[in-house]
Amino acid sequence: MKKLFFGVLAALTFAAGGTFAGTLDDVKARGNLLCGVSTGAPGFATVDDSGKDVGFDVDYCRALAAAVFGDPMAVKFVGLTSAVRFTALAAGEVDILARNTTWTYSRDTDLKQTFLGVNYYDGQGFMVKKELGVKSTTELDGATVCIQVGTTTELNLADYFKENGMSYEPVPTADNAESQQQYLAGACDTYTTDASALHGTRVNLENPDDHLVLPEIISKEPLGPLVRHGDDNWADIGRWVLNALVIAEEKGITKANIDSWKDTKDAEIHRLLGTGDDDILAMVGLPKNAMYNAIKAGGNYGEIFENNLGATSGINIERGVNASWTKGGILYSPPFR
């Protein structure tokens, strides 16, 4: 009995071999970046008609790969459901998780993850069929709700209905696709997840106009990429690639005009693009032009947003709070010096 116990114990973590310090060296030795993304969240991570990975999270990983290798295609995407994502990251199956994941206290501390920042300020919403005649979440008492298991939305949902003295029946599903299927089949009255994902899902439905995303946002969902605890250098690289994309938007550096800044008087731009004398990126073990490559990969934060979530993408999500602080949003990067 005792033997069995320990055998099981060992077998479970058998896969988690190797050492986790020096992720950058591992990534370089492997020749590509392993990036954990969603198994299908329109706008964030999907596969387009030509079989190419596209999305907001995908583009972040491409920028990171470009920073490390100078090649935005040197990244392998690993589709993870919400339920297995943290285990996959902890076990070293991916180097970084960019899977519209909400930054919370317990995930940061107890799950031993390091969040690199917020790349999308989201909130939980509800989608219903218009024929239901529901206009507000307060009318959802007694509703059957489709919900992805292992998400913060699951906990928010329980709290929200409890606070408002309403009852509901959860229908647990594994991922966005299954939720969508159950919702369309009428096995649940409403589907709840991050509002951005709802908008992305809605436009891909057969008749988007038959569905309505309710106006209420019931939670704060700051989404961001994350890595394992214990490799601060790797966390710094991920964090500053994200910051670089935000700074680039602030400064007006785009994919198209990135080569035209050589004569600028702005010292921060020189540091960022590696066109000045200082090579501050050597501090984290990256080439001098790493951030140049990262921005060149998919453009600055604003361009990535527009291409995947904004008007260009057809999903039409407003920038709202996700605009740069210079334009009334709350995106604000620490200085690059």
Added chain:
Amino acid sequence: MSSPSPPPSESFKFSMLLSDTRYRGMSLQVITFIIFMAVFFWLVDNTIKNLALLDKDVSFNFLWLRAGYDINQRLIPYSSDSTHGMAALVGILNTLLVAFVGCIIATVLGLFVGILRLSKNWIVAKLMSAYIEGFRNVPVLLWIVMVFALLTEFTSAPRAFKGAEPEATMVFFESVAITNRGTYLPAPVLEEGAYWLLLCFGLSIVAGIYFLRYANKKKKDTGKSLPTFWISAAVIVLPTFILFFAMGQPVSLEYPYLKGFNFKDGIHLRNSFLALTLALAFYTSAFIAEIVRAGIMAVSKGQSEAAASLGLRPNKIMRLIILPQALRIIVPPLISNYLNLTKNSSLAIAVGYMDVRGTLGGITLNQTGRELESMLLLMGFYLAVSLLISSFINYFNRSFQIVVR
């Protein structure tokens, strides 16, 4: 050892450990044991090192923390304020419910199909073969998803029951609603005095059992057989029936009705539960049918011929002569099928049924990040249940087997 030769005069050499049959068996066992222990310690060591590397400890304290999530099907009171331990318990009960109901349906179906497959009626026998081969040769996960899809896609949403001319109506005298979210049955409501009724029913069952024993004894002693079925049925049902009306019908039925988004009241059998239970039961019943068939065929043909020559009718031959002997062969492999059904119920997550794999091994694992602990608890649970089931049925089995003197 079997070596009859006199003790060898040559002195012991090290190579004899492998070349000499007197030592070889023992030395191979020692070597195997050493290798086993080495691998085992390496695994444990690797685990401890990797956990330390991840900065993780092993702690079961999360079981006492607030779970924060809701579970749709709960057999005991549970809310999002309950602990993760309670959530695990809710899941355990849901698993046991599926296993229990599934095993009963699988046994009844399996027995039925297994006997019918031996029927001399060609069409019946072939139909049963088709049933067995169909269920036995397709992975059970596909059956679960298939049954769930059928239940969800070909039934109406609760909203279809609304309006003056609804698209869908309730069946069985407006008492049962079959929707794409599950089937709603009328629920019995116990009013004052209902417990006397339950007590009466319990006593009647005991009386029925005593009557059957008496009838058996009488048959053995005198050879006269009483119409046991009718008498025992009357003993069990009649007193409760009379008392029910004498006390002014203290048990009433609560019918499901549509309110808001869903049906309210009544017993709600969720599609996830129905799909999982039915698919597992069908699948397992195909295996049980084959076991039953094998058991029956293993009983010597002379037995049924002898019974027939005594003038017994075919169904009595089956019930009194063949099945009791076949049971000795059937029961041991039946256990492993019960175990399989119980373990296969962990596929529940495919249809969103909240069994212990879904609560403890799914949501709790995910929200707390305690993968190792959750998985260990899960394995411990399935191990314990399996051992319990097999020890129970083994005990039962012993009473069937021929006592060898």
